[in-house]
Amino acid sequence: MRIYITSALYTAIFLWLFYLVLILNRSVVYAENGLLENIQVLTLLATCIIFFIPTISQKREDKLILLFFSFLSLAFILREIDVERLDVSSILVFIGSGIGRNTLLGIGFMAIITYAIVNHTYYKKLIKPFFTSKGGVLLVLAGIFLLIGDRFENYDTMYIHVFIEEMFELLGYLFMLLSALIFSKNRLLAT
Secondary structure, X not given: OHHHHHHHHHHHHHHHHHHHHHHOOOHHHHOOOOHHHHHHHHHHHHHHHHHHHHHHHOOOOOHHHHHHHHHHHHHHHHXXXXXXXXXXXHHHHHHHOHHHHHHHHHHHHHHHHHHHHHOHHHHHHHXXXXXXXXXXXXXXXXXXXXXXXXXXXXXXXXXXXXXXXXXXXXXXXXXXXXXXXXXXXXXXXXX
């Protein structure tokens, strides 16, 4: 039910954003730190939390996978937010931008990957069930939409190329959120 409600909500958001940009010609919607990017950040924040909660509240065999995607969502959040422009403490600016952000993300991803490599025989068993699960397919689709969005970033022959880029990114983040909702309830069983 949560999947259907979330899908319906985001369908309404997409239609509203298209209306604002294509009919009312409000380019401020997709401006840097504008409405569209704020919706992306909220989507990613929900995704990060939903992927993370089962890692601490449930006994699961796929915790590392959930932790990886929670951390990946955090990386996307830090990519979308210009922390240095916010009125926050200097320590948060350091952690959320530049060298601090890169160090945080580098250490986090290296720790997750190292743990997976050390336990590779266990995690190798989860590869096929992951990619054949609904959540795994949604994550692959999310990656495809993010790559398509990236292609529009410098495609300046279209006057709304930035809007199209941001919409594909939001679609990718939505698919990540839907995947998180699926994985929060469904365990990835090793076969």
